[in-house]
Amino acid sequence: MPGSIKKAKVVVSNLTKQFGELLVLDNINFNVGEGEFLCIVGPTGCGKTTFLNLLSKLIPFTKGNIYIDNEIADPKRHNISFVFQEPSCMPWRTVRQNIAYGMEVKKFPQKEMEERLEKTMKLVGLTDCADLYPNQISSSMEQRVAIARAFAAKPDLLLMDEPYGQLDVKLRYYLEDELISIWQEFKTTVIFVTHNIEEAVYLAERVLILSSKPTTIKAEINVDLPRPRNFLDPKFVEIRKEVTDLIRWW
Numbered sequence: 488m489p490g491s492i493k494k495a496k497v498v499v500s501n502l503t504k505q506f507g508e509l510l511v512l513d514n515i516n517f518n519v520g521e522g523e524f525l526c527i528v529g530p531t532g533c534g535k536t537t538f539l540n541l542l543s544k545l546i547p548f549t550k551g552n553i554y555i556d557n558e559i560a561d562p563k564r565h566n567i568s569f570v571f572q573e574p575s576c577m578p579w580r581t582v583r584q585n586i587a588y589g590m591e592v593k594k595f596p597q598k599e600m601e602e603r604l605e606k607t608m609k610l611v612g613l614t615d616c617a618d619l620y621p622n623q624i625s626s627s628m629e630q631r632v633a634i635a636r637a638f639a640a641k642p643d644l645l646l647m648d649e650p651y652g653q654l655d656v657k658l659r660y661y662l663e664d665e666l667i668s669i670w671q672e673f674k675t676t677v678i679f680v681t682h683n684i685e686e687a688v689y690l691a692e693r694v695l696i697l698s699s700k701p702t703t704i705k706a707e708i709n710v711d712l713p714r715p716r717n718f719l720d721p722k723f724v725e726i727r728k729e730v731t732d733l734i735r736w737w
């Protein structure tokens with residue numbers, strides 16, 4: 488874990504998931520540091536989405552446990568936000584109202600809500616569209632709204648499931664930089680799942696590499712490169728190759 492991270496925010500302990508006879512996740516153990524950006528990569532069908540669903544307690548696990556701030560993770564007590572591959576905006580709310588939603592639910596004081604709202608919209612370049620409705624903006628803009636909403640609500644843990652999977656490469660590079668800016672500003676603890684090894688090495692402080700089923704953690708790679716990262720930096724290329732070699736299942 489990078490030296491700047493002192494405290495474990497999330498502890499995943501002996502996590503096991505079976506669907507009937509099918510053992511998907513097999514005794515997974517790891518910690519996520521407070522404010523860390525962790526990426527998870529792994530072969531198709533190894534259980535990445537299942538894993539995020541377990542973390543957010545959308546589905547029950549077979550064995551093991553997840554702790555947040557040393558307590559058993561509980562969606563009633565902890566704020567676990569999720570950003571999916573498909574943007575999910577409420578069509579009857581404007582951009583501003585969509586971003587404010589999580590803060591309203593959590594009853595943020597009005598002044599704090601307005602400050603965070605303005606700051607977030609600026610960080611993701613949405614200030615000029617604040618009063619538009621989701622059907623008036625592009626789907627990449629909608630995804631920015633979903634991401635802004637998730638960060639604005641001060642989650643204990645933010646789970647991201649391939650949020651840029653549908654976007655073209657150029658736009659994705661741009662949004663990845665934007666994501667790092669907002670993460671650096673709010674110091675949120677993030678778990679980001681992706682198929683894309685380059686994306687993982689670009690974003691993460693640490694990459695967890697999952698095996699194929701029954702899935703375990705095959706390796707863990709620290710990415711100690713300065714930001715903004717450069718895809719052509721020989722050290723970047725070296726880490727990308729290391730992750731690729733570890734994930735290779737063909």
Ligand SMILES: Nc1ncnc2c1ncn2[C@@H]1O[C@H](COP(=O)(O)OP(=O)(O)OP(=O)(O)O)[C@@H](O)[C@H]1O
Nearest residue numbers: 506509511529530531532533534535536537538682
């Ligand atoms: N509700 C379910 N019932 C039975 N099996 C399931 C269920 N959900 C997922 N699985 C199985 O669990 C395994 C892991 O699925 P999951 O979607 O989590 O993988 P993934 O790594 O996210 O896949 P991908 O890389 O394609 O996104 C797969 O074999 C899938 O068929």
